[in-house]
Amino acid sequence: MDVPDSIEREVILPVPPARVWAALTQADQLGAWFGTQASIDLRPGGEIVFTWDRSTGPRTSRGVIETVEPMQRFAFRWQANPGEPPMTRVEFTLEPHVEGTRLFLVESGFASLPPEWRTHESHVEGWQRELGDLAQYLAAP
Amino acid sequence: MNQAVIHEASGAVFAALADPTRRRVLRLVAERGPASATLLEHDLPVTRQAIVKHLVVLNRAGLVSAQRAGQEVRYALVPGSLEEVSDWIAEIGSHWDERLARLRQVVLDQNPAAQDLSITDSGHSRATFWQRPGP
Numbered sequence: 665m666d667v668p669d670s671i672e673r674e675v676i677l678p679v680p681p682a683r684v685w686a687a688l689t690q691a692d693q694l695g696a697w698f699g700t701q702a703s704i705d706l707r708p709g710g711e712i713v714f715t716w717d718r719s720t721g722p723r724t725s726r727g728v729i730e731t732v733e734p735m736q737r738f739a740f741r742w743q744a745n746p747g748e749p750p751m752t753r754v755e756f757t758l759e760p761h762v763e764g765t766r767l768f769l770v771e772s773g774f775a776s777l778p779p780e781w782r783t784h785e786s787h788v789e790g791w792q793r794e795l796g797d798l799a800q801y802l803a804a805p
Numbered sequence: 806m807n808q809a810v811i812h813e814a815s816g817a818v819f820a821a822l823a824d825p826t827r828r829r830v831l832r833l834v835a836e837r838g839p840a841s842a843t844l845l846e847h848d849l850p851v852t853r854q855a856i857v858k859h860l861v862v863l864n865r866a867g868l869v870s871a872q873r874a875g876q877e878v879r880y881a882l883v884p885g886s887l888e889e890v891s892d893w894i895a896e897i898g899s900h901w902d903e904r905l906a907r908l909r910q911v912v913l914d915q916n917p918a919a920q921d922l923s924i925t926d927s928g929h930s931r932a933t934f935w936q937r938p939g940p
Contacts, residue, residue, distance in 0.1 A: 671898045675905050679912045697907035
């Protein structure tokens, strides 16, 4: 029995890695699937910002980019604001696949979130609000 | 339930789980049932005093209960105490499912010929924080 702290997903996308890389790292394409809008400064230390339009107004989540290995690996860490405690790390890994591209997603660090994470309530709430009716999908053990 | 209440409770649980030794302590308590610090000492590379400190933190987070039995205190896993955290992580996981489905659509929109190929899930997502013992 273990206490894992990550979310892992693997998907096969029927397009070449370059196409997936563009969807992961270009602002206009990120906005199309990750948020309503996105901005990205694609370099380690650069900022990635997602905005979601809500009936209550726009909601924003920020991250700091940690890894940029074109066509192979892209990672950032959620961080509400500069100077505030970083939160979980999101890493995408791309591999060529016979059908196109194998994309791995790992969001890790849940078990070691500092107590201060509670100050990021709006950030967390943003995640939860995004979910809508899908929230129960994985709730069963 | 009120979101703020969930966050408050989960925050204490996360803080308690932040330490790897403490996670081992919790795992042992879950496996052994009610156990004293002395019993746990046999299976952990730390002192009994350190184990007691970890148990106190776990107790304050509501993860273990403490019951005095004669000279010693026995600790047991509080059933369901990890559910809020595991549910929260599961929710984030389902959020990723939704996002990745949209990503697939975004890449397919620019490559319509590939629409008949499907997305797959590795099926080993670690969405639960804990495999709860029992039925």
